[in-house]
Amino acid sequence: MNIKISNIAKLPSKYGDFKIQSFKDKDKEHLVIFKEPILDNTLLRIHSECLTGDALGSLKCDCQAQLHHALQLISKENGMVIYLRQEGRGIGLFNKVNAYELQDRGFNTIEANHQLGFETDLRDYKIVEYILNYYKIKKINLITNNPNKINSLKNFEILQRIPSITPTNKHNQNYLEIKKESLGHFL
Numbered sequence: 001m002n003i004k005i006s007n008i009a010k011l012p013s014k015y016g017d018f019k020i021q022s023f024k025d026k027d028k029e030h031l032v033i034f035k036e037p038i039l040d041n042t043l044l045r046i047h048s049e050c051l052t053g054d055a056l057g058s059l060k061c062d063c064q065a066q067l068h069h070a071l072q073l074i075s076k077e078n079g080m081v082i083y084l085r086q087e088g089r090g091i092g093l094f095n096k097v098n099a100y101e102l103q104d105r106g107f108n109t110i111e112a113n114h115q116l117g118f119e120t121d122l123r124d125y126k127i128v129e130y131i132l133n134y135y136k137i138k139k140i141n142l143i144t145n146n147p148n149k150i151n152s153l154k155n156f157e158i159l160q161r162i163p164s165i166t167p168t169n170k171h172n173q174n175y176l177e178i179k180k181e182s183l184g185h186f187l
């Protein structure tokens with residue numbers, strides 16, 4: 001892996017004072033947001049980019065609420081959010097917009113991906129392993145409902161899974177049901 005690592009900068013936020021550092025893997029500029037001290041057994045959220053949810057407050061998913069919940073948790077003590085630039089479960093923003101248009105026509109999130117010729121989930125978490133090794137983290141308390149994320153971190157000891165439960169609304173109800181029924185999320 002040919003990873004470039006930025007310097008560490010301060011990021012004061014409405015949830016507290018964090019530090020940020022970027023890890024650049026080819027064209028993907030990932031971000032680590034952390035509250036010191038970084039412990040060997042850190043509280044960790046691995047968050048995949050969702051511009052529509054994280055930045056625009058879309059009600060179609062639970063991403064923004066999950067991100068803010070994690071930032072609130074780590075701001076209380078310490079911990080880390082690894083923000084991965086794998087938008088739309090890895091299909092990218094352009095394709096996600098096309099998937100959303102298919103959802104407007106009645107396809108669910110998984111079917112829409114398949115209609116576009118993509119697998120259900122194209123994400124990979126190799127860079128997470130690199131980042132955790134870089135920070136010398138071996139044990140984690142992982143904030144997630146996604147069993148895939150847990151399985152992708154086989155080289156680390158997962159001490160605890162912290163659920164990330166967010167409010168449902170009429171726009172994300174089906175999305176959350178699919179996560180539970182088809183993707184096995186702990187919801």
Ligand SMILES: Nc1nc2c(ncn2[C@@H]2O[C@H](COP(=O)(O)OP(=O)(O)OP(=O)(O)O)[C@@H](O)[C@H]2O)c(=O)[nH]1
Pocket residue numbers: 046047048049050051061062063066086087088089090091096099100109113143144145146149164179185
């Ligand atoms: N392709 C596609 N991606 C979506 C859609 N809605 C949200 N996403 C992306 O899904 C990713 C978030 O994945 P989720 O499956 O919601 O949740 P997760 O992060 O894997 O699981 P948690 O750790 O429990 O939050 C982000 O990259 C979003 O951009 C959609 O309808 N289609």
Ligand SMILES: [Zn+2]
Pocket residue numbers: 050052053054061062063064
């Ligand atoms: Zn989202």
